[in-house]
Amino acid sequence: AQSVAQPEDQVNVAEGNPLTVKCTYSVSGNPYLFWYVQYPNRGLQFLLKYITGDNLVKGSYGFEAEFNKSQTSFHLKKPSALVSDSALYFCAVRDTDKLIFGTGTRLQVFP
Amino acid sequence: NAGVTQTPKFQVLKTGQSMTLQCAQDMNHNSMYWYRQDPGMGLRLIYYSASEGTTDKGEVPNGYNVSRLNKREFSLRLESAAPSQTSVYFCASTEDRGGNQPQHFGDGTRLSIL
Numbered sequence: 001a002q003s004v005a006q007p008e009d010q011v012n013v014a015e016g017n018p019l020t021v022k023c024t025y026s027v028s029g030n031p032y033l034f035w036y037v038q039y040p041n042r043g044l045q046f047l048l049k050y051i052t053g054d055n056l057v058k059g060s061y062g063f064e065a066e067f068n069k070s071q072t073s074f075h076l077k078k079p080s081a082l083v084s085d086s087a088l089y090f091c092a093v094r095d096t097d098k099l100i101f102g103t104g105t106r107l108q109v110f111p
Numbered sequence: 112n113a114g115v116t117q118t119p120k121f122q123v124l125k126t127g128q129s130m131t132l133q134c135a136q137d138m139n140h141n142s143m144y145w146y147r148q149d150p151g152m153g154l155r156l157i158y159y160s161a162s163e164g165t166t167d168k169g170e171v172p173n174g175y176n177v178s179r180l181n182k183r184e185f186s187l188r189l190e191s192a193a194p195s196q197t198s199v200y201f202c203a204s205t206e207d208r209g210g211n212q213p214q215h216f217g218d219g220t221r222l223s224i225l
Contacts, residue, residue, distance in 0.1 A: 041218070041219075043201055043219055045216070046214070051211060097159075098169065101146075101154040
């Protein structure tokens with residue numbers, strides 16, 4: 001069965017510093033991977049996806065993610081964090097015609 | 112541009128009561144999904160409808176039923192609510208049933224069962 005793991009419940013970073021939110025996956029076949037963000041009292045919003053092609057995927061709000069097949073990882077990154085990036089981030093993997101989500105990582109960016 | 116609309120936004124029920132959560136999308140999407148979100152457990156799929164006229168169980172279907180009323184609407188019913196069903200429920204839709212396109216989410220229904 002397809003699965004994703006987000007090993008960190010919370011990530012703290014100072015504004016202006018680079019940030020990384022980690023995700024590892026386990027799939028049979030080619031992985032189709034997604035990152036979503038959730039702000040308080042809102043639904044999830046799509047950030048970016050990896051289907052095929054370049055290992056570095058660029059998405060919304062200056063976020064990018066690096067696909068690493070040998071390490072089975074798909075970490076979310078941003079060169080310079082903003083306080084407004086503070087939110088809950090979910091990694092997800094496609095399983096046939098649905099998505100399997102990780103447990104989420106809370107990102108806290110301090111001024 | 113409404114996207115995915117969920118009603119109600121909040122609801123408090125007593126154990127044993129029934130209710131239906133409504134979801135409608137205006138993007139002409141084929142596939143629709145119901146999730147529940149609980150602290151520390153991420154989003155878990157309850158039921159989904161890959162296309163109009165079909166429904167399938169997800170990871171946690173027990174205690175729920177669904178109806179794909181038409182292409183726009185996908186409702187979730189709790190026949191006899193239990194405290195364990197206290198959660199935030201999200202509806203989502205996507206253009207294709209293959210899962211390559213992003214899912215679009217509503218803003219959730221916060222449900223408390225006393």
